[in-house]
Amino acid sequence: MNNYKILVTGPVGSGKTTSIRVISDKLLETDEKVSDRTAVRKPMTTVAMDYGTLRLSDNETVHLYGTPGQPRFKFMWDVMTRGIVKDCLGVVLLIDNARNYPYRDLKFFTDEFKHIMSRTKTLVGVTRSDVQDKPTIDIYHSWMQNLGLDYEVFYIDARKGSDVLMLVENLLAPHCFFSDWRSLRAMQSMDPSLIEDQRAAMGDEALPEAAEVEEMPPPPAPKAVEKPAPAAETREEETVEAVEPEVAPVEPKQEAAPAPVAPEPPPKAPKAAKKPPQEATSVPPPPEQAPPVRKEQKEQRPEAAPKPRTPPNTRPGPAYRAPVAARDPLSEKVVMKEEIVQEVMGLRGVKGAALVSSLGDIVETTIEDGQLMEFISFLAGVAPTFEEAANLGRVTEVILKSPKDDVITLYVEDEQSLGVVADNRTSVRILKQQIYDMLQWG
Ligand SMILES: Nc1nc2c(ncn2[C@@H]2O[C@H](COP(=O)(O)OP(=O)(O)OP(=O)(O)O)[C@@H](O)[C@H]2O)c(=O)[nH]1
Ligand SMILES: [Mg+2]
Incomplete structure (x- = not known):
């Protein structure tokens, strides 16, 4: 058989x-x-x-x-x-x-x-x-x-x-x-x-x-x-x-x-x-790799001669090697609409949500605590700085979790970030998946 x-x-x-x-x-x-x-x-x-x-x-x-x-x-x-x-x-x-x-x-x-x-x-x-x-x-x-x-x-x-x-x-x-x-x-x-x-x-x-x-x-x-x-x-x-x-x-x-x-x-x-035309089996080489740069920064930073960066607090030890982030020329630009804030509020464990522009301006929010809202705007505004400072490549999520208090998660897209405050018992992984599904089906 x-x-x-x-x-x-x-x-x-x-x-x-x-x-x-x-x-x-x-x-x-x-x-x-x-x-x-x-x-x-x-x-x-x-x-x-x-x-x-x-x-x-x-x-x-x-x-x-x-x-x-x-x-x-x-x-x-x-x-x-x-x-x-x-x-x-x-x-x-x-x-x-x-x-x-x-x-x-x-x-x-x-x-x-x-x-x-x-x-x-x-x-x-x-x-x-x-x-x-x-x-x-x-x-x-x-x-x-x-x-x-x-x-x-x-x-x-x-x-x-x-x-x-x-x-x-x-x-x-x-x-x-x-x-x-x-x-x-x-x-x-x-x-x-x-x-x-x-x-x-x-x-x-x-x-x-x-x-x-x-x-x-x-x-x-x-x-x-x-x-x-x-x-x-x-x-x-x-x-x-x-x-x-x-x-x-x-x-x-x-x-x-x-x-x-x-x-x-x-x-x-x-x-x-x-059925598509049969392509030759050889795959063209992937697009050239380049250090991660934000869209608006690209013109100022020529790709040919990226500025060598040293991590802050350089420690003695093995020579620092900048991570190589892949370019993805066909990635889709995700657009988050205002309605997502109310939709996210419907998820189990979510206590507040806010849509913030990449400059940190509030677009829509259900978070009443002014200080907390300010902090989320701040996070959205500095996310690109994290990328620069840590040379991490593109930062897509910032998660702040403590054993006792609420979990704050920031989902970073090109032009907006979504901040979500959830009950500490909420699984960040499941929350993320539910939010990504909203983006896929919204
Ligand atoms: N209109 C349309 N419906 C489709 C097509 N292919 C699948 N469907 C429908 O899409 C749905 C797919 O559901 P499932 O087969 O349960 O999907 P799944 O991938 O097993 O989903 P999970 O188990 O939740 O991961 C069903 O309602 C199908 O009838 C298609 O080509 N056109
Ligand atoms: Mg299935």
Whole structure:
């Protein structure tokens, strides 16, 4: 019996559970009723993992494993990638095109799962393009290039078995004996009741293509998919965000003609028009790295000759090496609107919130304590100074936590910062995830 494992991952609501459910013969789900703000979007969320099996023939079965999407269940990502799916044959990363900042998701998940993605074939499936058709595939290609990755990108609908099967076929075709993916896909597009009838007529013993499989000459021995050498590491440290682009954003191309189908052997993409042109496997070098500089400071500080900086309080010891922060010319500029303050107030444990401009001016606040508000404005104003002083790269969060008092967290974006005062028992990690979800879905 040959068993093939595939890992499906991606952000909340990108369709991991749906995609596994739609093609599996047998299913184990761990979805629970949503207790946080995700409820605005959908009623259930995966808390442990999804598991489904798809029988290709009497001797071959695909095992599909889906991660939870919420970073608060992140421990499961490690449990899965170090354990049950460490020997998987491929990874499907689903990205929801209807979230506000899909590039953030792409970057986050390709980074979180880079260990497994770098040793197995990875495909990106972009869902909900029927709801939101931008970013286009071309933009995803630019993002992939920017991240130094060569994963193929497809628009899919996670509710359509034929779309999901196309990805599965693409990952497994070089490894497995089964070859009649076309019939399997056709069956997936059928009305479920007809599939039942067909299975019953077949005695539920084999799928329609099984007979043909037996007559086929033995296929070449499965071989590993060759992965090109991973591109040089360009990503910054966890707390360091990339610098806002100076380059013009990639304009969506006119979709005048359908993109050509990849010239590679199987699989056959069901949606030729949406499939991107196959790029050469070599990845262009990542953008040149430069020290972190804020957008408005860039003109004053020529990149060619950055001023060497010495940390304050230089101590004797090993020579100081300035950290190299990656530039991220395609990062999306997050815009926080006034309404976010009231939305954040609805989160458990939050006592006050304030939106402050990058100059420290209050835009909106529920914090009545003048001194505290002044302090948050001050923090927002000095965040860029922290970057300078500590040479940390981009500061995206400032967290002040004491064992007894409230927790103050400042989320720093390009033009605004959001200050949140929360009960000391509130998990900063969960709070952060809930706020980032608000930004994604707001
Ligand atoms: N319109 C549209 N809806 C889609 C598409 N793909 C998936 N969906 C819907 O989006 C939702 C996805 O929900 P889930 O499958 O639970 O998402 P998930 O990735 O498992 O989410 P978590 O387990 O919470 O991380 C479902 O309601 C699907 O029906 C698509 O391409 N278009
Ligand atoms: Mg799920």
